[in-house]
Amino acid sequence: MRKMSVNVAGAALKNPIVTASGTFGQGEEYARFFDLSELGAVVTKGVAMVPWGGNPVPRVCETPSGMLNAIGLQNPGIEEFCKKDLPFLRNYDTKIIVNVCGHTEREYEEVVERLSEEAVDLLEINVSCPNVKEGGMAFGQDPKMLSNVTKRLKRIAKQPIIMKLSPNVTNIADMAKAAEEAGADAVSLINTLTGMKIDIRRRCFFLANRTGGLSGPAIHPVAVRMVYEAAHAVDIPVIGMGGVVTGEDAIELMMAGASAVAVGTASFRNPYACIDIIREIEGFMEREGVSDIRELIRVV
Secondary structure, eight states: OOBOOEEETTEEESSSEEEOTTSSTTSTTGGGTSOGGGSSEEEOOOBOSSOBOOOOSOOEEEETTEEEEOOOOOBOOHHHIIIIIHHHHTTSSSEEEEEEOOSSHHHHHHHHHHHTTSOOSEEEEETTSBOGGGTTOBGGGSHHHHHHHHHHHHHHOSSOEEEEOOSOSSOHHHHHHHHHHTTOSEEEEOOOEEEEOEETTTTEESSTTSEEEEESGGGHHHHHHHHHHHHTTOSSOEEEESSOOSHHHHHHHHHHTOSEEEEOTHHHHOTTHHHHHHHHHHHHHHHHTOOBGGGGTTOO
């Protein structure tokens, strides 16, 4: 019997595969294809204190080996989420990780305070949001801002917090250390890389927002490098993500130092991607004589 369970910040996941925020909705769409109880965890779409309308359309375009998105964290707000989405997710035997977003530190705090009343397992803090009080720079692009928001949320959070790091920085290890020193229970990375696509025939940008987040297989080698650097800089757990399509991709991130792996863009093309990846990891363990998935974590 192969042991697939992993521990992330005190939460025991039955296997290391979780969904990536923003790619899985709140789970209802994919529950038509497979039992969500087979997942290690469901990571929800970003949730803010009040509804966000998101960016103007067009908001998505394909790229070689990936896609650009500028959705803008569209969401119905925390009250609708708690009323509709959380009850649905609680029907399944899987961990619930709520992704939290905000434009100010107080906005993050309001969501975290509201979730202290709810039975959720972990909170993932999206620090790629623009800080409106700092000229629009993302919280996750400055170690001081990252440290400040982490400390403030740790003081009030009832659940462990995962800081979701931006790859659009000079040194990802420094950002991971800043989060750890401020009290983060785990970090997740990488979020999307900033990119742009121009329609040369129409002579305009493909996205109304001009720039968007690049995801998909094209960014996987960057993710492996950054997960490795972060995992070797901190002692807290790392959730790795970025271009995971196969079980081998997931295992690569685990060997680089990830305790769990999030699957995102792959689910758009194949709604069974998470389940396929779990089965492929199990097959790899069988072939390689690995009895416990934890043997694969941080082996390089």
